[in-house]
Amino acid sequence: MTATPKPEAHMSKVIATLTTSVDGYYTGPDDGPGNGLGTGGERLHYWVMGGPWTYKTDRDPNDSMSDVDKEFYESLTEGMGAGICGRGMYDSAGAWGGTNPFDGTLWVVTHRPEDAPDPDTGFRFVNGLDNAMEEATAAADGKGIAIGGGGDVIRQALTAGYVDVLGISTAPVVLGRGKQLFDGFDQDLDLEIQDVFSSQYATHTIYKVKK
């Protein structure tokens, strides 16, 4: 009898990761181009920047991601071969200055793939999460795929059963308004805590999604 590899054996590990407030918001109100994470939303990313910052003021040039935050980020994103995000996040981030800063190509899920920038930028625009997953999986060639948000893309990926690992960074702020990661999500999922990293600016929990 010849062993037939299961299709799953060729599948890339898919991680989804996002930072939220204690009340589950991944942006403050009025997020978008020119206002990134929304009003007051900068506090979500103090851990990314290594200290307090705002869109309107200069950052302390000495601030950088702390060792434990870096350890979390690297342990989660190590070995990624491709990325996926939503058009809203891409626009809010100002296309990260015009060039994809992450490992591998970043697929941007959008209803207007015709808006795509030059492929040299490292971005690919694609209509729908399923298409993005298919193209990213082929490109990742066995390496992992990182889904970075926004909430709608992560909710779709959880609903479709794509997500193997969910990394939630919780920042010490209650935002009260903005966009919520689990807004309208009504499924029941069992998770398993794989690892926890704790810094001054965030509690990071890495969950395995049980299937």
Next chain:
Amino acid sequence: MTATPKPEAHMSKVIATLTTSVDGYYTGPDDGPGNGLGTGGERLHYWVMGGPWTYKTDRDPNDSMSDVDKEFYESLTEGMGAGICGRGMYDSAGAWGGTNPFDGTLWVVTHRPEDAPDPDTGFRFVNGLDNAMEEATAAADGKGIAIGGGGDVIRQALTAGYVDVLGISTAPVVLGRGKQLFDGFDQDLDLEIQDVFSSQYATHTIYKVKK
């Protein structure tokens, strides 16, 4: 010049504490008398029970709270002189079998104080959070006051500025439905991470509420 002690100097430390799912629910759907934490909500309290359990089956008699979960719970609730909870939580918990199991008297916020049980039970029924705070503060006599939920009582306490310390235990489950701790809460609060405890069944973060 004579130093006049500020009123705050006599105030008890007020902690609020609740366990939620990753999507912020502190009960599953249909919580209430006879169904406690709601359908599927038992998973929120695996850390309390020290292992899997349900309302419908016997618990493993060998299960008990793990050392790290106990360390969290004791560090948070040590030195409490009184407690406050909502009527819904009191009823859902079946009045904890009829006797208050916590340190100090437990004030139950209710619109029907006339339903109060015998004072020997350790419970006091009182109309409104402000009245509960006033009576609990007097009884605590400088010791702390623990607000245990539900969400409406904690939201009221956060809005009124009563809460000094917020302890959130996050269980590794997405519930999708039920009651959310921050449902309808639209204020912006800065928190400070004081301590994090991590076990198999929960990530506990203790926040100081900045005022």
